[in-house]
Amino acid sequence: MKRFNHYIILSFTTLFGFASCRKEIPQINRPDDYIAGSFSEVFEAYWNGMNNNYVFWDIDTTNWDRAYRQYKPLFAQLNLTDSNDVRKGYTYFKEMTAGLIDSHYDLSFNDPWLADSMSINPAYQRKLNSPAYHDPINPGHFYYTVSANYLDQGWKRGFVNLDQQYVAVAGTINQNILYLYFNAFNLKSLYESDDENAVKIVEEHFFELLKNTTNIKGIVLDVRGNGGGALVDLNFLVGKMIDKRLDLGFTRSKQGNGRLDYSPWVPAFVTPEAGWKAVTAPIVILADAWSISMAEMTVMAIKSLPNGHFVGERTWGGNGPLTGNTYFNGGQFSSPLINLTYTSSLALKYRDGKIYEGVGFPPDLEVKYNEEALLQGRDPQLEAALAMIH
Amino acid sequence: MNYRLFTLVILFDLIGRNLKAQNRLEIGIAGGYNKNYLHSSTGYRAFTTYEAESGFEIGLPILYHINDWFAMQIEPAYIQKNYQIKRTGFFEGIYQKNINNYIQLPIIAQFSFGGKQLRGFLNMGGYAGYWTSGRVKGSAPNVFDNRPEIADNEEIDHFLQVYQRYTYNEQYNFDSRRDRRIELGLLAGVGIQYLLQEKYRFFVEGRYYYGLTDLQKKYMTNQTPRYHDNYGIRIGCLFNLKNIFQNERSK
Numbered sequence: 001m002k003r004f005n006h007y008i009i010l011s012f013t014t015l016f017g018f019a020s021c022r023k024e025i026p027q028i029n030r031p032d033d034y035i036a037g038s039f040s041e042v043f044e045a046y047w048n049g050m051n052n053n054y055v056f057w058d059i060d061t062t063n064w065d066r067a068y069r070q071y072k073p074l075f076a077q078l079n080l081t082d083s084n085d086v087r088k089g090y091t092y093f094k095e096m097t098a099g100l101i102d103s104h105y106d107l108s109f110n111d112p113w114l115a116d117s118m119s120i121n122p123a124y125q126r127k128l129n130s131p132a133y134h135d136p137i138n139p140g141h142f143y144y145t146v147s148a149n150y151l152d153q154g155w156k157r158g159f160v161n162l163d164q165q166y167v168a169v170a171g172t173i174n175q176n177i178l179y180l181y182f183n184a185f186n187l188k189s190l191y192e193s194d195d196e197n198a199v200k201i202v203e204e205h206f207f208e209l210l211k212n213t214t215n216i217k218g219i220v221l222d223v224r225g226n227g228g229g230a231l232v233d234l235n236f237l238v239g240k241m242i243d244k245r246l247d248l249g250f251t252r253s254k255q256g257n258g259r260l261d262y263s264p265w266v267p268a269f270v271t272p273e274a275g276w277k278a279v280t281a282p283i284v285i286l287a288d289a290w291s292i293s294m295a296e297m298t299v300m301a302i303k304s305l306p307n308g309h310f311v312g313e314r315t316w317g318g319n320g321p322l323t324g325n326t327y328f329n330g331g332q333f334s335s336p337l338i339n340l341t342y343t344s345s346l347a348l349k350y351r352d353g354k355i356y357e358g359v360g361f362p363p364d365l366e367v368k369y370n371e372e373a374l375l376q377g378r379d380p381q382l383e384a385a386l387a388m389i390h
Numbered sequence: 391m392n393y394r395l396f397t398l399v400i401l402f403d404l405i406g407r408n409l410k411a412q413n414r415l416e417i418g419i420a421g422g423y424n425k426n427y428l429h430s431s432t433g434y435r436a437f438t439t440y441e442a443e444s445g446f447e448i449g450l451p452i453l454y455h456i457n458d459w460f461a462m463q464i465e466p467a468y469i470q471k472n473y474q475i476k477r478t479g480f481f482e483g484i485y486q487k488n489i490n491n492y493i494q495l496p497i498i499a500q501f502s503f504g505g506k507q508l509r510g511f512l513n514m515g516g517y518a519g520y521w522t523s524g525r526v527k528g529s530a531p532n533v534f535d536n537r538p539e540i541a542d543n544e545e546i547d548h549f550l551q552v553y554q555r556y557t558y559n560e561q562y563n564f565d566s567r568r569d570r571r572i573e574l575g576l577l578a579g580v581g582i583q584y585l586l587q588e589k590y591r592f593f594v595e596g597r598y599y600y601g602l603t604d605l606q607k608k609y610m611t612n613q614t615p616r617y618h619d620n621y622g623i624r625i626g627c628l629f630n631l632k633n634i635f636q637n638e639r640s641k
Contacts, residue, residue, distance in 0.1 A: 021602050023615045028433035051612060052433065058565075065611045232536060251533055255475060255486065257433045259610045260568045263486070264526060266556045268534040321533050326436045327549065328531075346533060 028052065028257055036080065036336030039089055043075035045335035046093075053330045054102065055252075055320060055347045057259035059355060062099045064259070071096055080337075083113040089337075094120050101358030103318030104293065106342040123318060123358070127289065134369045136225040136290035139167045142181040145377050146222075147171065151179060156205040158198020166190060168199045169222075170206035176215050177389055180206045181222035185229030185294040188236040210240060211276070218282040218389030220382070221302065224312060228293025231321055238301045239273035241283060246270040248297070248304045251321060251346040254330030265349060270301050284309045284385040288369060289360070292316040296361050300350055303364075310363045311385045317360035320344025414455035416591060420465070420626025421448035428473040429601070430616040437479045443487055445470025453500065453628055463498040463513070469599075471618045481549045486528035488562065494519035496577055506585065513579035517599065521571040524562030532556040568606050573618065575601040583628075591628040596621075 031049030034041050047068055057064070071092055078085040093107055103123035127133050139159075147155050147169050155171025168182040182199070190199045210216075219241070238246065250265035272278075285302040287295060287310065296319040302308040323345045325333050331345030349355050367384040427442040449467030456462065469492050476485035498515035531553035546552060564571065581595030601618035 022429075022617055023604060025429075025431045025614060026612055028431070028612065028614065030434040033434075048612060051610065068611050231533065234534070235537070253530075257435065257614055258568065258606065260565055263530050264528075264558050264560060266530055266532050266534075266558075268532075271535070271537055323533070328533075329435050329438060 031333050031335035031341075034336050039075045039078040039080050039085070040072075042080065042089070042335070042337045043072060046338055046341065047072075049333045049335050049341060051259065052257040053254065053325060053333050053341075053343070054100075054259075055254055055262075055330050055344055056100075056102050056357060058262070059357070060099075060101050062097075062101075067096050086111055086113045086337075087117075090114055090117055090120075093338075094125075097122050098125065101317075102320065102343050103316055103358055103360075104320065104322060104342060104344050105318075106340075108339040108342070109337060110339040111337055123316065127316075132289070132368075134289070134371065137288070137369070137374065139165075139183050139225065141374055141379070142169050142183075142222065142224075143167060145374075146179075146181065146379060146382065149377050150379065150382060156202045158202050160190065160197040160199050162186075166199050168202035170202045170209070172209060172213070173220070173386060174217070176213060176217040177386065178206065178209050178213065178216060178219045179222065180220070181224075183226055185226070185231075185233040185298075187230075187233045189230060191236070207240065210279075216279060216281045218284060218386075219279060220284050220286060220385050220389070221298070222286045222382070223291050223295040223298060224286050224288040224381070225290045226287070226292070226295035227290070228295050228318075231294060231297070233294065234297060234301060235271045235273060238270045238298060240276040241279040242270060242272045242305070243276075243278035244272060246272075246301060246304055247351060248301045249348055249350045251348050253328035253346045256329075262347075268297075268348065280307060282307050282309060282389050284311055284388055286312050286381055286385050287315050287361075287363070288313040288381070289316060292318050293322075296356070297321075297348070299361055300348075303361075304351055309365070309385075309388055310361070311365045311367055311388060312363050312381050313366065313368060314360035314362050315356075317356060317358050318344070319348045319361070320357055321346045321348065414461075414630065415632065416451075416453040416455075416628035416630050418451050418453075418591070418626055418628035419448070420451050420467075420593075420595075420624050421446065422595075422597075422622050422624025424469070424471075424620050424622030426471040426473055427619040427621075428616055429619050431614050432475070433614060437477050437481045439476060439478060441474045441476055443472035443474050443489075445472040445489070447494075447622060447624065449494075449496075449626075451626060451628060459502050461500040461502070463496075463500050463515075465496050465498065467494045467496070468492070469494050469519070469620070471599075471620055473618075477549075480547075483548060483550045483555065484528075484530060486526055486530075489525040489527070490521060490562075491523045492519040492573065493522055494573075498577065498579075502583070508582065508584050510582050511580070511593070511595075513577065513581070513595065513597065516574065516576050519573040519575070521564075521569070521573065521605075524564075525560070526562050527559040529555045529557045568609050570603060570605055570607045572603065573601055573605070574603045575599055575618070587633075589630050589633045591630070592625070593628070594623070594625050596623055598622075 031045045034045035100122050106119050106121045108119040151171035157169040159167040170180045191203045247269045249268045252265050253263045255261045255263045287299045296315045303310050328345045367381045370380050425442050428440045432438045447469035449465040451465040453463045471490045474487045496517035498513045502509045502511040504510050535554035577599045579595045579597035583593035585591050599620040604615040
């Protein structure tokens with residue numbers, strides 16, 4: 001019995017010894033709970049916020065661990081109360097984030113010493129440095145030139161100034177090709193607004209044409225320069241042109257604090273609007289390098305139609321939906337010094353299995369931006385879309 | 391008697407003859423119900439928690455008695471180590487059950503005490519497991535599915551009113567950058583056993599598996615580790631080969 005007890009005690013001691021081999025669970029704090037007492041705290045809050053909330057770590061080539069090793073000592077040398085150091089910190093943030101593929105990504109600061117500095121937008125910086133860079137087409141081109149030079153008499157155009165300026169133009173080309181341009185997605189909200197607004201009138205005109213034109217030969221949806229907006233507009237607009245669910249891809253969100261902790265892929269689709277019928281004529285969507293976010297999702301939706309075509313340029317490449325951090329356990333967050341780290345809440349994968357974040361969605365028919373033609377009142381991209389319908 | 395059955399009988403007979411010289415070798419079958427907890431943290435994730443999930447295990451214990459009170463045991467087994475990540479409060483209804491299938495080999499030292507027929511025992515040892523496959527079941531909000539619309543005067547009680555529920559039940563895809571499929575750990579068990587006719591040893595055991603290896607490889611800085619804690623109740627029966635074969639031949 002003595003030996004029995006001896007072995008039992010020995011076994012328990014060994015077990016307890018091994019049991020202490022587990023790693024400790026680190027305490028991970030909410031980025032906006034850090035105190036802006038020093039640059040080290042500012043860096044830790046931001047770096048950890050990105051570590052836990054950025055949704056593209058599985059495909060992004062930025063080495064975030066290397067960024068930690070490289071920039072932690074650099075930030076530690078800075079003084080948050082020194083304006084020169086704050087500006088130096090700004091450049092470090094710019095360097096750290098330069099390669100991030102999230103093309104919604106935007107770092108804005110709340111420090112008065114950075115009031116004259118632009119927010120850090122890696123995708124914009126990359127575009128700006130690209131040889132193919134061009135400014136967005138001025139909405140005036142659609143408002144004045146397209147309506148005057150391409151649309152039949154009876155077109156409608158209008159704008160409304162709210163949180164931003166919303167511009168829309170609608171009409172027909174050769175009587176049986178419908179055309180709709182709008183510069184941002186807020187269509188449903190403006191349409192359902194109790195207040196009369198000029199964009200609502202344009203929308204009503206387009207929907208009337210869509211409903212009542214018996215011999216539609218084609219539709220041109222023009223989202224060039226469209227910066228995106230409300231996701232509900234996808235059903236509101238494209239849902240009026242289909243009669244059954246239209247699958248365009250999948251989304252997924254973060255599911256834990258690990259960089260590779262994701263939810264399964266959830267189908268992304270357009271739901272038909274009640275009371276509308278499917279359009280069988282060709283639908284051509286015009287988009288360019290300044291078509292962003294919801295504009296790109298709409299391109300993907302149209303491209304998923306058997307009668308859908310995409311003419312223009314490769315889109316911006318920021319197509320992950322955005323909402324508050326709490327809803328999908330990831331995405332945008334705030335931290336000391338940084339007003340907002342604006343980043344996608346979900347990753348979007350197109351129906352072909354590819355993620356076009358950071359690279360943009362490619363057109364069926366590429367027609368490059370032609371400033372000279374635009375200045376002469378011509379629109380080669382629109383002409384190519386019309387040729388595709390004819 | 392078909393060929394396979396004949397071979398099996400011959401094999402067992404040979405084993406029986408060869409083990410005559412050995413004192414007490416027992417083989418058997420055991421199985422039971424378990425509850426698995428993920429020892430980890432969801433950090434500052436709002437309304438998000440890990441919860442235990444039930445599963446089962448089935449094993450083939452092989453026990454060798456060194457003396458009256460001490461035996462060594464190995465037990466190749468299939469075991470589920472399941473857990474759930476769920477959201478609470480406003481986000482109630484969003485969850486994912488992770489069903490994790492392991493093949494496991496425990497090596498156990500068994501200390502027993504008590505009478506000849508009815509004995510208590512204490513198991514202590516370690517195990518190595520391999521995460522063979524997994525399944526994820528759950529429901530998630532679909533940001534692209536926001537119908538039916540919420541009326542202006544309607545209150546919102548939960549998130550799945552805003553976005554419709556997408557339910558899924560699919561195979562878990564391992565990510566070789568993150569998932570560590572080999573698991574090492576410790577185990578401890580306590581139970582009672584009843585010896586019937588010197589041949590059959592029935593037992594009931596409460597067992598605890600304590601994972602020592604993180605379920606994830608070290609792939610990121612400030613990584614939150616994840617370990618399995620598995621509590622189970624199991625029953626089984628061990629067969630004394632020597633006595634079974636002795637009696638068979640004496641018939």
